[in-house]
Amino acid sequence: MSAVKGILKGLGTTWRLLWERKHTVPYPDRRRVRSPRFRGRHELRRYANGMEMCVGCELCQVACPANAITVYAAENDPARPHSPGERYAFRYEIDLLRCIYCGLCEEACPTDALHLTQQFELAAFSRDALVYGRDLLVSPEASPFAIPDGVYPPFHGVTRRGEGEPAGVEGERERA
Amino acid sequence: MTALSPLLWVAGVAIKSLILVLLLLGGFAYLLLFERKILGYFQFRVGPNRVGPWGLLQPVADGVKALFKEDIVPAQADRTVYLAAPVISLFMALAAYAVIPVGPPLEVAGYTIPLSIADPGAGVLVVLAFSSLAVYGVALGGWASQSKYALLGGLRSSAQLISYEIAMALNILSVLVLAGSVRLADIVEAQRSLPYAIVQPLGFVLYLVCAAAESARAPFDLPEAETELVAGYHTEYSGLRMAMFFISEYIHLITQSSLITLFYLGGWLGPGFLHPVAWFVLKVAAVLFFFIWVRATLPRLRYDQLMALGWKVLLPLAVVNLVAYASWAALAG
Numbered sequence: 001m002s003a004v005k006g007i008l009k010g011l012g013t014t015w016r017l018l019w020e021r022k023h024t025v026p027y028p029d030r031r032r033v034r035s036p037r038f039r040g041r042h043e044l045r046r047y048a049n050g051m052e053m054c055v056g057c058e059l060c061q062v063a064c065p066a067n068a069i070t071v072y073a074a075e076n077d078p079a080r081p082h083s084p085g086e087r088y089a090f091r092y093e094i095d096l097l098r099c100i101y102c103g104l105c106e107e108a109c110p111t112d113a114l115h116l117t118q119q120f121e122l123a124a125f126s127r128d129a130l131v132y133g134r135d136l137l138v139s140p141e142a143s144p145f146a147i148p149d150g151v152y153p154p155f156h157g158v159t160r161r162g163e164g165e166p167a168g169v170e171g172e173r174e175r176a
Numbered sequence: 177m178t179a180l181s182p183l184l185w186v187a188g189v190a191i192k193s194l195i196l197v198l199l200l201l202g203g204f205a206y207l208l209l210f211e212r213k214i215l216g217y218f219q220f221r222v223g224p225n226r227v228g229p230w231g232l233l234q235p236v237a238d239g240v241k242a243l244f245k246e247d248i249v250p251a252q253a254d255r256t257v258y259l260a261a262p263v264i265s266l267f268m269a270l271a272a273y274a275v276i277p278v279g280p281p282l283e284v285a286g287y288t289i290p291l292s293i294a295d296p297g298a299g300v301l302v303v304l305a306f307s308s309l310a311v312y313g314v315a316l317g318g319w320a321s322q323s324k325y326a327l328l329g330g331l332r333s334s335a336q337l338i339s340y341e342i343a344m345a346l347n348i349l350s351v352l353v354l355a356g357s358v359r360l361a362d363i364v365e366a367q368r369s370l371p372y373a374i375v376q377p378l379g380f381v382l383y384l385v386c387a388a389a390e391s392a393r394a395p396f397d398l399p400e401a402e403t404e405l406v407a408g409y410h411t412e413y414s415g416l417r418m419a420m421f422f423i424s425e426y427i428h429l430i431t432q433s434s435l436i437t438l439f440y441l442g443g444w445l446g447p448g449f450l451h452p453v454a455w456f457v458l459k460v461a462a463v464l465f466f467f468i469w470v471r472a473t474l475p476r477l478r479y480d481q482l483m484a485l486g487w488k489v490l491l492p493l494a495v496v497n498l499v500a501y502a503s504w505a506a507l508a509g
Contacts, residue, residue: 007474014218014473023220 053113055085063108068098205235218472245415257320262420265313269424272306318409329408333399344386346494364443371442394471
């Protein structure tokens with residue numbers, strides 16, 4: 001008899017739950033706002049004048065516990081610099097398959113160039129496609145940050161605002 | 177009532193068979209969607225909703241998917257039996273429905289058209305025979321796969337299906353004693369004053385349990401037993417052949433729900449504002465909903481619990497039920 005009572009009680013419980021609000025988030029149709037500290041895919045930002053913030057110091061590479069980051073720095077051309085520093089990252093790769101999204105690279109970055117975005121839809125059909133290089137990591141848009149005063153040595157080249165991609169970028173892949 | 181010419185009769189049976197098969201396969205497809213939706217609702221989810229409005233085209237997508245899956249025949253398998261087993265299963269499931277009347281006979285242009293493919297005097301026995309024969313598909317499929325998991329699964333399933341058949345047959349006997357006929361239509365007509373679910377509450381509950389076990393529904397879905405046996409007797413089956421086992425299982429459930437409706441819920445009888453067939457379909461849907469509800473609620477039984485329940489609880493209770501109504505019928509004359 002107690003078994004029958006148990007079964008009836010169980011049926012009552014499920015019946016009650018049938019009418020409860022559904023918890024499903026219809027994901028691609030409706031996206032929930034993620035936490036501002038959410039760690040998604042990486043991005044290398046630019047200063048407001050279009051200069052790359054990354055100076056190729058390789059600290060992110062050192063900080064990375066998963067060895068996912070590879071940085072090769074190169075000297076800036078003083079006439080047409082990529083970054084306000086002496087060097088810039090002429091090759092910058094993050095293997096998103098190895099990355100554990102811990103954010104230590106972001107912490108390590110002295111110029112705040114590297115940051116993790118809200119973007120998390122990172123599916124691809126091959127492993128190679130998930131090794132992101134400069135072309136995907138360096139943000140095409142300028143951020144609101146101005147180049148800080150007294151940090152970088154003065155440079156005498158041209159700023160890149162409104163100039164599009166600087167010359168020499170095309171040859172970068174080959175040199176790497 | 178005019179007698180039909182033989183040719184017309186054959187044509188009628190052929191048309192009705194075609195309609196029945198299409199309806200049952202369509203019914204299976206949408207029962208699956210219905211079940212997934214309802215189960216979703218029971219679990220705070222919304223269930224399938226990507227294909228078509230409210231997920232209504234999901235069965236089509238599922239069918240296409242099953243069709244394009246890789247079809248494997250294990251190298252060691254007994255090819256003939258291996259290929260025949262799902263067909264036997266599906267055929268028996270479809271055949272059992274041939275004698276189930278979904279409504280009172282239709283009168284069209286002076287002809288009387290019964291709403292079942294055949295209306296034999298012993299309709300109940302035909303259904304019982306076909307649902308017993310379905311065991312062959314399961315046992316043969318398990319044996320022919322030449323896999324120990326499938327063999328064990330097949331034996332378990334056969335043992336389960338057989339242990340519930342007896343209690344189920346005894347329950348049907350109690351219904352027959354009350355109705356005084358073995359024709360399914362007569363059993364429905366006998367419930368005009370009171371459905372047998374009210375006359376025989378114990379028999380009704382027992383039959384519900386037996387029907388769940390007979391069609392291998394939760395909490396008696398041991399043939400599947402994915403935690404212990406991967407998938408039981410159809411472990412080695414893939415693609416469309418696996419789908420055939422699956423379909424036959426669900427059509428079995430539809431058959432059992434229809435039988436419950438006929439035996440205990442007054443079949444197509446109901447207040448006049450709906451067509452009798454609509455009443456029948458509604459009642460079957462209600463029974464199906466009940467089975468889904470139970471599936472969402474109860475965990476799977478252990479195998480020994482299942483056997484104990486079948487032989488030590490259901491069978492004696494069914495005997496008591498039968499003896500009580502038989503004596504009552506004998507005394508009342």
